[in-house]
């Protein structure tokens with residue numbers, strides 16, 4: 001329908017009106033959007049400047065006009081990019097690198113790779129600092145006496161472990177699949193745990209002090225947690241994400257009062273974090289990809305919780321990785337407790353480089369995939385392959401189908417990485433003659449992706465059929 005297409009393109013063009021560059025180091029807002037260009041005074045916007053056809057022409061737009069709109073929308077997009085880049089121009093010329101493409105669709109593939117066949121990465125386990133990230137709950141001593149009520153920080157961790165065996169078809173009747181409900185954290189994801197640990201540690205060590213700005217690159221959830229922690233503790237937050245991040249996660253970051261930067265096409269958001277911290281001495285860089293207080297947060301909280309909630313009976317722990325903090329921290333804790341009686345399984349989206357690295361110890365070219373927050377195009381410092389015993393590769397289609405299945409049969413609405421994790425669990429459960437106690441992470445809430453993985457139009461655009 002040419003007319004509808006033209007309207008959509010016009011809407012897209014409106015969203016692309018370039019924003020004005022803010023002061024150096026200050027993120028840019030969405031810019032001033034002209035809601036209806038046909039009503040904008042002609043002195044402000046001449047037909048030649050506008051990427052849109054005049055409003056009255058939309059009803060009778062021709063193919064040629066459509067092409068012209070397309071061309072102008074593309075030009076607008078290009079014009080918008082430098083406006084976002086502006087505060088980092090010098091850094092961009094010197095340092096930014098192109099990341100791998102992040103969109104697309106992969107065919108499913110399902111081998112379970114066993115570490116015994118790939119011994120290249122065998123190393124001693126890393127050691128983390130023992131202790132707990134948890135604050136005293138409900139009642140706590142303070143200057144004036146004993147406080148009776150919890151504060152928002154107290155809501156982090158101690159999440160429930162729920163039986164989700166019903167979405168799998170275990171070969172052995174005694175196999176159970178258990179999901180750690182991480183969207184019960186106040187920021188609706190497991191990343192609250194690592195940010196609590198990183199903020200506490202940085203404050204203790206004097207690296208994070210009152211008046212400072214915290215900067216973090218993130219696929220969205222760490223950004224939400226950083227923004228939340230800064231709101232609680234009174235720091236300014238600058239979060240950098242990329243275009244793959246869902247609108248819901250972007251909106252949540254802004255809701256906590258953080259400034260949000262979207263990395264321009266071709267830029268690496270992790271490098272942007274480093275550059276901004278280098279350029280601003282009073283900015284604290286979270287550096288979640290290399291900061292060992294990230295896995296340590298899970299070592300000190302999620303690992304012990306899983307061990308205790310299963311009475312030590314966990315046989316398999318399954319998690320997808322991005323920074324690797326979750327699998328490395330929990331994996332190390334469980335290995336220390338159970339040695340080879342627990343198998344640590346990395347669930348990996350098709351297209352991520354982890355699989356090849358696990359098999360060969362070398363990097364390969366990444367391929368695009370849809371699931372947010374997991375898989376990688378490099379090996380982060382927080383990822384410790386020494387704890388990984390096996391790897392299950394899961395394609396977008398199976399991961400997202402599992403999200404729908406979980407929502408429709410358990411009533412838990414989870415994000416794409418949780419679907420990917422549970423799909424990997426289902427395959428382990430289906431293959432094992434032995435009874436297993438498999439634990440995985442329900443990393444975040446599906447409400448963070450309502451416009452994507454729970455949206456029929458988005459699924460259809462990406463050639464994914466749920467039924």
Ligand SMILES: Cc1ncc(COP(=O)(O)O)c(C=O)c1O
Pocket residue numbers: 219220221222320321322323324325326327372373374415417418443444
């Ligand atoms: C939704 C989601 N799932 C899983 C992960 C992977 O966790 P980790 O970075 O600890 O490997 C992330 C990380 O950003 C995430 O946002």
